[in-house]
Amino acid sequence: QSVLTQPPSASGTPGQRVTISCSGSSSNIGRNYVFWYQQPPGAAPKLLIYRNDHRPSGVPDRFSASKSGTSVSLAISSLRSEDEADYYCSTWDDSLSAYVFGTGTKVAVL
């Protein structure tokens, strides 16, 4: 059972902005860096955001993220068809002494 909660789905038309939330607690998001992963259909996950709000090289600046207290959010501005994927937040949980993932959000481009 995931300790980080995400909405199961989000959608938008090309060019629209989509936001995904991820809610945790003081033992995980509240104390540690958060990371986001993108998993296209049938593919392995890929690091999308690191240390709360930084993009690895090669990730378009359409992707941005922020953190406030025990919640984080990922925004995709100007949605494109290739953004259709599952998105997961992740962090370390101090109480569990384990990495934890969000429940995942499937983004559809209508």
Place this chain on the structure above:
Amino acid sequence: EMQLVDSGGGLVKPGGSLRLSCEVSGFTFTKTWVSWVRQAPGKGLEWVGRIRSETDGGATEYAAPVKARFTISRDGSKHTVHLQMNSLQSEDTAVYYCTTVGYNYGSESFDYWGQGTLVTVSS
């Protein structure tokens, strides 16, 4: 080129064992932490365990559901990390991915991933 190649998956009966391998290339292996993450069919991602780099002592940590059944080890001569899985149960059925941990993008990031290998536990 930085690359991780997972292998060793297959069909195994409940109670059986399997060993997965993750061959790492393009990294300084002695400084590379490696984790295993799994994904049950149609489900989300679940962390399995990690092994620290040789330079950081090589200790291992595991998620509660697999502790005492799974063991992660590393072979420096072959730049390979292994996941030994014993007493397998149907709930262990998943695609298993190996990933580097914090190699380029800060500690706790799963920054590079293998392609995954499917483990099916069924009679």
